[in-house]
Amino acid sequence: MNVESIFFDQPSSYFIEAIEPSRVLVLDDKQFRKLAAENEAFERFDKSLLHEHIHTLQHRITALQSSSAEERYRLFTKQYPEVMLRVPQMMIASYLGITPESLSRIRKELAQRNCRPRNTS
């Protein structure tokens, strides 16, 4: 949900890019308001979406202010365990507010701590 556009009628500062085959349902603000006005269940859904959105933003701000880059990476992978497999690392680095080089360094350091050498044949 793009808050800038849907509630403040401003052009969005984000764009959407599909990085894997996707089906996206698009609702414009008129359809959105109409649905919320006419359907109680949708209104409840809309409200909980908004709360979820604020919750996520709050977490992200707190993490950006008070957690190290490695902690932010760990929180992120706990919250979205499958994303590292599906999203290019440069995009994840950008989301975490670090450079791709920093993300690579963090992952390398984690590997040095957590990868026990195995006997390979």
Added chain:
Amino acid sequence: MATKKIAFVTHPQETHWVGDGFRVHNFIPAIPGLSMQEMDPFILLDYNAKRMVAPSETPGGVGVHPHRGFETVTIAYEGEVEHHDSAKHGGVIRRGDVQWMTAASGILHKEYHAKEWAKKGGLFQMVQLWTNLPARDKMSAPKYQSIPNDTMGKHILPDHAGLVEVIAGEYQGTAGPARTHSPIALMNAKLNEGGRAEFSFPAHYNTALLVIQGHAVVNGTDLPTDNLLKFANEGETFTIEATAPETVVLVMSGEPLREPIVAYGPFVMNTKQEIMQAMDDYNRGAFGHLED
């Protein structure tokens, strides 16, 4: 011994890119009738049909990615593939060679057109087959089997029919070099026009053929280039007859493991918890590290 019943023949479907180097038709598991359960122990078959690759200083390929719970079998029919992994293995799979990688408990790897080959470009044709591991071996140590063409079993057929090249399993007393974790036969029937080869696999094994080159007739059914034939689980024997010169047919047959399959991208395990564990292990670096 009864004649093996044919379930169906399928054309390749639309291609998709794996990274920027491999343009593949997926057969297993995307095509109806070729799901992981229906082709058990074969859980993926990607086929890069023959195509020309333009010369390039930056070889096309796939960047660093993990695997856990199964094996990747790469067969290079044309062109060369270079690979590197987090256990510091690396090498080039050349024309006619096979690499059998047991990812098992986990490995990070990347694979590209071989650097020197890519500079000149040329014909490229490859199969990547994933074979599932039994639950007891899924968390065993990763390993490689490099299988150069001259180490494969070569069974010369009578009457200048051609030969059967055995990668895994056995063909009329000629064994292939690959060590497998469950009974699997993988071989190339390389036939001259009019040449015939007879095969026999137990009815309950899942068995399929892919025509790499030429044209074959199997128990009376036409099988053109790039087409796949799946046998039903009835009967044992079949005959491949080449109706074009230099016909090559990949023969795969395996005893089903009949264990639960839970797959997510590059992880194939038995339970959802094991998939979650694989993701967590990957995120926290337990698969090691490999530079892109």
